[in-house]
Amino acid sequence: MNKKILIVEDEESLRLFYEEELKAEGYEVLSAQNGREAIRQLEEGKPDLIILDIVMPVMDGIETLGRIVGKDRKIPIILNSSYSGYRQDFMSWAADAYVTKSSDLTELKNKIGELLEKKRVQ
Amino acid sequence: MKKALAMVLAGGRGERLYPLTRDRAKPAVFFGAIYRIIDFTLSNCLHSDIRRIYALTQYKSTSLHRHIQLGWNILPTPLGEFIGVIPAQQRIDEHWYQGTADAIFQNIYTLQLERPDLVVILSGDHIYKMDYRKMIAFHIENNADLTVAVIRMDQKLSREFGVIEVDHHWRIIEFEEKPEKPKTIPGDPEGILASMGVYIFNTEILVRRLIEDARSDSTHDFGKDIIPSMIGKDRVVAFDFRKGDRGGTGYWRDVGTIDAYFEANMDLVSVTPQLNLYDPQWSILTYQSPNPPAKTVLEEERRMGMALNSIISNGCIISGGSVKRSILSPNVKVHSYAEVEDSILMEGVDVGRYAKIRKTIIDKEVQIPQGMKIGYHLDEDAKRFTVTGSGIVVVPKGIRL
Numbered sequence: 001m002n003k004k005i006l007i008v009e010d011e012e013s014l015r016l017f018y019e020e021e022l023k024a025e026g027y028e029v030l031s032a033q034n035g036r037e038a039i040r041q042l043e044e045g046k047p048d049l050i051i052l053d054i055v056m057p058v059m060d061g062i063e064t065l066g067r068i069v070g071k072d073r074k075i076p077i078i079l080n081s082s083y084s085g086y087r088q089d090f091m092s093w094a095a096d097a098y099v100t101k102s103s104d105l106t107e108l109k110n111k112i113g114e115l116l117e118k119k120r121v122q
Numbered sequence: 123m124k125k126a127l128a129m130v131l132a133g134g135r136g137e138r139l140y141p142l143t144r145d146r147a148k149p150a151v152f153f154g155a156i157y158r159i160i161d162f163t164l165s166n167c168l169h170s171d172i173r174r175i176y177a178l179t180q181y182k183s184t185s186l187h188r189h190i191q192l193g194w195n196i197l198p199t200p201l202g203e204f205i206g207v208i209p210a211q212q213r214i215d216e217h218w219y220q221g222t223a224d225a226i227f228q229n230i231y232t233l234q235l236e237r238p239d240l241v242v243i244l245s246g247d248h249i250y251k252m253d254y255r256k257m258i259a260f261h262i263e264n265n266a267d268l269t270v271a272v273i274r275m276d277q278k279l280s281r282e283f284g285v286i287e288v289d290h291h292w293r294i295i296e297f298e299e300k301p302e303k304p305k306t307i308p309g310d311p312e313g314i315l316a317s318m319g320v321y322i323f324n325t326e327i328l329v330r331r332l333i334e335d336a337r338s339d340s341t342h343d344f345g346k347d348i349i350p351s352m353i354g355k356d357r358v359v360a361f362d363f364r365k366g367d368r369g370g371t372g373y374w375r376d377v378g379t380i381d382a383y384f385e386a387n388m389d390l391v392s393v394t395p396q397l398n399l400y401d402p403q404w405s406i407l408t409y410q411s412p413n414p415p416a417k418t419v420l421e422e423e424r425r426m427g428m429a430l431n432s433i434i435s436n437g438c439i440i441s442g443g444s445v446k447r448s449i450l451s452p453n454v455k456v457h458s459y460a461e462v463e464d465s466i467l468m469e470g471v472d473v474g475r476y477a478k479i480r481k482t483i484i485d486k487e488v489q490i491p492q493g494m495k496i497g498y499h500l501d502e503d504a505k506r507f508t509v510t511g512s513g514i515v516v517v518p519k520g521i522r523l
Contacts, residue, residue, distance in 0.1 A: 070214040074337065094333045
């Protein structure tokens with residue numbers, strides 16, 4: 001069965017771009033525009049991995065990260081942002097990986113593969 | 123100087139202290155007539171120059187909140203000093219705190235805002251006088267990531283404590299929670315080093331270890347999970363309580379049971395208690411309502427108001443009755459011909475004429491009717507009250523007799 005990835009990203013064009021790229025990699029893709037939707041998707045859609053933007057309306061990525069960990073301790077989470085200032089936030093340390101936003105998704109895809117493999121082995 | 127933040131775990135249920143904990147968390151239980159158990163830890167903080175303090179509450183916290191609000195609202199917030207109460211907020215997880223480590227993890231945003239260099243994690247359940255400055259200095263000198271305060275205990279008590287094994291440099295090489303066969307102190311086969319639940323962490327290490335723990339299957343407890351996971355990986359050292367013991371008597375009590383609670387209180391009415399409340403440089407602060415001074419009245423042959431070997435708080439009136447070896451909280455009334463012996467009477471208790479009370483703890487606001495005897499016929503008492511194995515009767519708060 002295909003692995004399911006949840007993309008949490010408020011910018012629509014970027015969200016669609018990620019969706020297409022990851023579908024092309026053979027993943028099933030869920031998406032959410034903000035943290036609150038992400039929490040709902042986590043409960044209803046049961047994703048295997050989450051890609052999380054940080055600067056978002058309604059509920060930002062750091063707050064969302066804490067809530068996700070509170071609900072599912074083990075789900076792999078990749079923080080995906082254009083800025084690196086978030087590393088000042090203690091809660092950001094709960095992410096499994098950090099990938100800076102880029103039009104080249106090679107690094108992101110590698111991380112996804114790596115974390116899903118790690119989860120499978122565990 | 124390093125910036126320290128104290129987090130006082132004040133959610134203890136104190137189930138073995140029931141019924142004293144029926145309406146309040148353990149840190150809010152009265153001790154020594156006018157104090158609450160948490161006052162000792164908070165006083166230690168202030169005397170140790172730790173003036174940024176959060177108490178983390180959870181169960182039955184109303185009484186504790188009120189006490190801290192009334193009695194401990196004493197630091198100047200504009201200078202960045204405070205004693206705050208944080209109730210369980212469910213910001214991360216929608217459950218109660220799962221363990222001591224979870225309680226701190228759930229408040230990671232608070233650590234974020236305060237950004238201290240060191241986090242001093244304390245329990246609001248214990249009675250002792252300790253200069254945390256000595257422990258902080260030791261932590262820094264030893265370049266430690268975590269320092270755990272330890273006290274020598276009899277090895278027979280190992281099932282009640284986290285037991286620590288150290289090397290020659292006081293570096294912790296093993297931490298076992300409540301072991302049956304504990305590692306004893308080298309050269310002292312009857313002694314163990316017990317964790318006092320007093321931890322100093324470098325903030326960054328604390329956060330990293332809390333997050334790792336939060337993301338794994340664990341009981342989320344400092345003693346069971348965090349500390350064992352750090353041994354061998356981080357610099358974890360033990361601090362000998364005797365080096366920071368303000369009283370110099372090695373006094374540290376968990377008062378986890380009614381019997382232990384009773385004994386620890388009774389120590390205070392002895393001539394030289396192990397716990398000295400009279401050190402002017404280490405006063406124990408608390409909240410007291412403005413009551414008039416204690417008073418005894420009547421001096422007739424069989425109707426003499428008197429108190430011997432006892433602690434009598436403000437607002438008490440002993441009118442023609444006698445009080446011996448007892449501890450009276452504020453506003454207790456003892457009426458004519460009544461006798462109170464070896465007992466603890468909490469705020470507002472009223473002992474009617476001819477009543478006889480012995481080896482009994484009476485919680486707040488109980489009226490003892492005229493002529494009633496408690497503590498003399500334990501079989502009878504056990505039908506209405508809690509009676510411990512050693513024969514101490516506990517009358518719960520507000521009961522109508």
